Amino acid sequence: MRDSQGTSGLILNEPLLWKKGSKGRSGFSMPRRDVVPSPVAEGITGDGPDFPDLSELDVVRHYTRLSQWNFGLDTGMYPLGSCTMKYNPKINEKQATLPGLTGAHPLLPAELSQGALKLMYRLERYLAEITGMDAVTLQPAAGAHGELTGMLIVHAYHKNAGSRRSKIIVPDTAHGTNPASAALCGFSSVPVQSDEKGIISPEVVAGVMDEDTAGIMITNPNTLGLFEENIREIARIVHAKGGLVYGDGANMNAVMGIMQMGKIGFDVMHLNLHKTFSTPHGGGGPGGGPVCVKDFLAPFLPVPRVVYGEGTYHLSENFSQSIGRLHAFHGNFGVMIKAFCYIMSMGGEGLKQASRLAVLNANYIKESLKESLHLPYDRACMHECVFSDKLQETQKVTTLDMAKRLIDYGFHPPTIYFPLVVHGAMMIEPTETESKEDIDRFIEALRAIVAEARENPELLKSAPCRPKVRRLDETAAARKPCLAG
Amino acid sequence: MRYLPHTEEDIASMLRSVGAEHMDDLFSVIPPDCRMGKALDLPDALTEWELNTLVEALAETMAVSPKYKIFMGAGSYDHYIPESVSYLLGRSEFSTAYTPYQPEISQGTLQAVYEYQTLTSRLLGMEVANASMYDGASALAEALLMAIRITKRKRVALSRLVHPHYRAVVETYLRPGGYEIVELPCLEDGRTDILGLPGMDDLAAVAIQSPNFFGCIEDLTEASKSIREAGAFFVTSFTEPLAYGLFKNPGCQGADIVCGEGQSLGIPRSFGGPGLGMFACRIKHVRSMPGRLVGKTNDREGRPGFVLTLATREQHIRREKANSNICTNSSLCALASAMYMASLGGTGIRELACLNYDKAEYLKRGLREAGCTVTFDSPTFNEFVVTFPKKLKYTYKKLLKQHIVAGVPLSTWYPELVDHTLLCVTETMGREDMDALIREMEL
Numbered sequence: 001m002r003d004s005q006g007t008s009g010l011i012l013n014e015p016l017l018w019k020k021g022s023k024g025r026s027g028f029s030m031p032r033r034d035v036v037p038s039p040v041a042e043g044i045t046g047d048g049p050d051f052p053d054l055s056e057l058d059v060v061r062h063y064t065r066l067s068q069w070n071f072g073l074d075t076g077m078y079p080l081g082s083c084t085m086k087y088n089p090k091i092n093e094k095q096a097t098l099p100g101l102t103g104a105h106p107l108l109p110a111e112l113s114q115g116a117l118k119l120m121y122r123l124e125r126y127l128a129e130i131t132g133m134d135a136v137t138l139q140p141a142a143g144a145h146g147e148l149t150g151m152l153i154v155h156a157y158h159k160n161a162g163s164r165r166s167k168i169i170v171p172d173t174a175h176g177t178n179p180a181s182a183a184l185c186g187f188s189s190v191p192v193q194s195d196e197k198g199i200i201s202p203e204v205v206a207g208v209m210d211e212d213t214a215g216i217m218i219t220n221p222n223t224l225g226l227f228e229e230n231i232r233e234i235a236r237i238v239h240a241k242g243g244l245v246y247g248d249g250a251n252m253n254a255v256m257g258i259m260q261m262g263k264i265g266f267d268v269m270h271l272n273l274h275k276t277f278s279t280p281h282g283g284g285g286p287g288g289g290p291v292c293v294k295d296f297l298a299p300f301l302p303v304p305r306v307v308y309g310e311g312t313y314h315l316s317e318n319f320s321q322s323i324g325r326l327h328a329f330h331g332n333f334g335v336m337i338k339a340f341c342y343i344m345s346m347g348g349e350g351l352k353q354a355s356r357l358a359v360l361n362a363n364y365i366k367e368s369l370k371e372s373l374h375l376p377y378d379r380a381c382m383h384e385c386v387f388s389d390k391l392q393e394t395q396k397v398t399t400l401d402m403a404k405r406l407i408d409y410g411f412h413p414p415t416i417y418f419p420l421v422v423h424g425a426m427m428i429e430p431t432e433t434e435s436k437e438d439i440d441r442f443i444e445a446l447r448a449i450v451a452e453a454r455e456n457p458e459l460l461k462s463a464p465c466r467p468k469v470r471r472l473d474e475t476a477a478a479r480k481p482c483l484a485g
Numbered sequence: 486m487r488y489l490p491h492t493e494e495d496i497a498s499m500l501r502s503v504g505a506e507h508m509d510d511l512f513s514v515i516p517p518d519c520r521m522g523k524a525l526d527l528p529d530a531l532t533e534w535e536l537n538t539l540v541e542a543l544a545e546t547m548a549v550s551p552k553y554k555i556f557m558g559a560g561s562y563d564h565y566i567p568e569s570v571s572y573l574l575g576r577s578e579f580s581t582a583y584t585p586y587q588p589e590i591s592q593g594t595l596q597a598v599y600e601y602q603t604l605t606s607r608l609l610g611m612e613v614a615n616a617s618m619y620d621g622a623s624a625l626a627e628a629l630l631m632a633i634r635i636t637k638r639k640r641v642a643l644s645r646l647v648h649p650h651y652r653a654v655v656e657t658y659l660r661p662g663g664y665e666i667v668e669l670p671c672l673e674d675g676r677t678d679i680l681g682l683p684g685m686d687d688l689a690a691v692a693i694q695s696p697n698f699f700g701c702i703e704d705l706t707e708a709s710k711s712i713r714e715a716g717a718f719f720v721t722s723f724t725e726p727l728a729y730g731l732f733k734n735p736g737c738q739g740a741d742i743v744c745g746e747g748q749s750l751g752i753p754r755s756f757g758g759p760g761l762g763m764f765a766c767r768i769k770h771v772r773s774m775p776g777r778l779v780g781k782t783n784d785r786e787g788r789p790g791f792v793l794t795l796a797t798r799e800q801h802i803r804r805e806k807a808n809s810n811i812c813t814n815s816s817l818c819a820l821a822s823a824m825y826m827a828s829l830g831g832t833g834i835r836e837l838a839c840l841n842y843d844k845a846e847y848l849k850r851g852l853r854e855a856g857c858t859v860t861f862d863s864p865t866f867n868e869f870v871v872t873f874p875k876k877l878k879y880t881y882k883k884l885l886k887q888h889i890v891a892g893v894p895l896s897t898w899y900p901e902l903v904d905h906t907l908l909c910v911t912e913t914m915g916r917e918d919m920d921a922l923i924r925e926m927e928l
Contacts, residue, residue: 017603017827018600037839038842048730048838049729051608053830053831054827063573063820063824067576070590070593072581085583101543103550106758107757129527132521141623143813176804180803184662186661186663189804229515229519258520264518264519280817282817284594284816285816324654325650327619328620328650329758344539347529349524350530353486359511360508363503367503380514432489432491436495436498472782483614
């Protein structure tokens with residue numbers, strides 16, 4: 001590949017914060033002192049933290065240089081499977097910084113916060129429509145927080161029904177966080193394997209589902225990017241034994257306007273606002289993990305809930321069966337604003353088109369690369385497809401090597417070594433916001449890498465060579481942790 | 486739609502490549518009885534300009550400064566945020582990146598989080614801090630779960646002066662596991678009564694917040710002695726970390742785990758979220774700690790760099806045996822707080838903390854002179870409990886008409902504190918605004 005996107009520009013080295021600055025400098029405009037100093041009781045004052053003193057420009061250069069060592073979605077294609085790294089619209093960022101919204105105290109009386117409450121109420125209604133569910137909480141701060149909320153609801157539902165259940169079924173194609181979330185509610189995970197088509201068969205679920213099992217956690221489409229075709233039958237089996245069906249909606253981007261989880265057997269599910277609904281991931285949060293439920297589970301939703309009546313919105317804690325509170329206030333409101341703006345900008349037809357294009361992009365990549373890379377499940381995929389490094393085994397080139405080499409070509413690597421059901425998995429999710437040209441360039445880069453694996457495998461094993469640092473010694477980092485300077 | 490780049494020609498050519506005739510053929514694997522038979526019932530798409538109008542209208546209904554003078558704290562504080570912090574945080578290399586799983590192209594986030602961990606450790610007087618939790622409430626719940634894991638005991642004691650919402654979140658997290666929560670009562674001076682501690686056996690942890698919900702500074706050193714004798718973990722919580730610019734930090738007073746909310750440090754209130762869960766502990770317990778950690782290492786050419794480390798504690802590796810299920814956390818807010826701490830510096834945080842203290846003391850004095858009662862004698866930071874000369878309901882309403890929000894009434898959580906309100910001032914409250922509030926008391 002002659003015209004690789006990846007190149008090297010001038011980036012600058014930058015020391016750690018505390019190696020800069022000089023005592024007495026300041027990067028903060030200290031407010032005018034308009035009151036006299038007051039005495040402080042003896043023995044309770046401390047020395048204050050040992051922070052470096054920096055000027056405003058010191059701080060600005062420091063973080064500008066650091067930012068230049070990062071690859072963001074605005075830099076280039078970020079095909080991380082099951083993470084839905086789609087474009088984060090800039091106008092939504094602006095809305096979330098309007099002074100009326102950023103400056104709002106969370107405990108303001110309802111009559112002084114109608115706009116925020118209305119926005120939350122409407123966002124809940126829209127998410128209910130998109131998922132085909134009846135009631136929604138926006139409180140969970142991320143996907144795993146939403147999973148925990150969902151599991152707490154499952155737990156509370158069974159407890160309320162007077163039944164103690166200790167197990168939960170988690171397929172091998174579900175998200176990695178699922179078992180840990182379930183464990184917090186005292187459920188032990190019962191793993192079930194997907195079949196040769198990469199989906200769950202009703203028979204394996206019937207084989208493990210019993211009256212000590214609280215339910216099943218299903219990611220649909222699953223982490224192989226495949227639609228769980230037997231979902232209705234699986235739900236019937238689980239429901240017949242009194243269990244609930246939990247949906248991990250992390251892959252919702254494939255099915256907006258195509259399928260409603262609430263209409264095909266799911267009782268409770270979470271969404272990721274920082275995936276499907278375009279809010280930026282922030283290098284690891286903050287996100288948003290709303291939970292949507294069917295009517296019969298609504299009494300268990302966390303409090304406070306946004307309630308509308310007599311022309312006004314207010315927050316109510318008056319739900320005696322609620323699982324309680326999950327967040328110090330009402331959740332990540334700043335993230336909710338952006339998701340609300342996204343839905344308002346897309347409309348129903350726009351969301352459906354986004355899902356169609358996300359699926360088209362993934363299938364296009366799958367078809368274009370299946371001659372070059374091993375495709376363990378050669379069937380129509382949803383929004384992501386999973387390859388493996390099987391064809392490169394003879395060259396002793398691994399998924400990791402190919403992923404690292406992609407960096408040199410100017411792409412963020414896909415999700416690798418997940419899902420665990422595929423040995424050496426490479427999970428590619430392009431999302432709908434990548435254009436055909438960009439996807440073609442990505443395909444061309446991967447083909448070039450596959451050729452390099454044959455001709456010059458060392459190149460891949462030593463990749464990447466263009467970023468600021470080469471492969472890092474993670475073993476040493478874990479053996480002798482250095483976690484603060 | 487401007488976010489969808491595909492032209493009709495692109496779509497036609499891509500469909501040909503995948504062997505489909507129509508877009509809907511792509512979904513043929515979805516059984517017909519699982520497909521939606523109708524269009525989504527959502528409002529029509531708005532243009533960028535229509536969206537501006539809509540959201541501005543919603544924002545305009547909110548009571549915010551400068552039109553309103555808001556004397557509210559209670560876990561969410563109004564502090565000035567330098568424009569340089571907001572500007573840097575907006576750099577999309579930071580904001581549009583994912584979790585730094587590929588360290589070679591994430592060194593910016595990784596070094597910044599490493600620096601955040603360091604500044605946080607220094608601020609709290611601890612040895613190690615993680616990359617962040619969702620917020621102060623979930624951080625406290627996770628701290629208690631950590632102590633339960635290490636001690637293998639099933640009982641925790643929680644001060645009644647820990648933020649009531651934090652206590653509620655702790656209950657939500659701990660209830661399904663069958664853990665017992667004991668409440669430590671409040672002394673007359675507004676601090677936690679730890680006298681009952683020696684009688685409580687088999688405690689995994691004791692949690693005390695300082696400054697506590699009433700703004701009072703707790704005597705953590707004293708508490709740590711009794712807690713140590715009980716063999717329990719000493720967990721301290723906070724909602725206003727700026728206080729440690731002036732007061733002793735929890736680490737030097739014997740805390741084992743320090744956790745709380747970092748919103749004060751450069752993050753807008755945003756109606757309560759996103760916030761920043763700060764979490765720190767002793768290095769000997771690091772392998773039991775929840776959340777992500779960034780560590781320093783070298784690349785294959787010997788150059789220093791940073792990676793996510795000790796991942797074997799985490800959910801994606803250890804599955805149900807993980808220390809926590811947390812994955813996405815509050816990384817960008819951690820960056821905001823690091824930028825803010827760096828902008829203030831050691832000198833600045835001291836000066837700003839003193840100014841906050843002095844403002845609250847000024848208001849306290851003025852209100853006392855105007856006939857109000859300050860309920861608790863203990864030293865406070867930023868906020869304090871007060872009763873007005875007249876009924877709270879009456880005064881609160883009267884002040885609201887003048888666009889003054891007279892704090893957070895406490896009887897919702899503390900039924901015995903009828904007519905008590907929790908008032909808060911920070912550096913953003915001018916003397917004339919405090920004088921206006923004081924004058925109203927005399928009318």
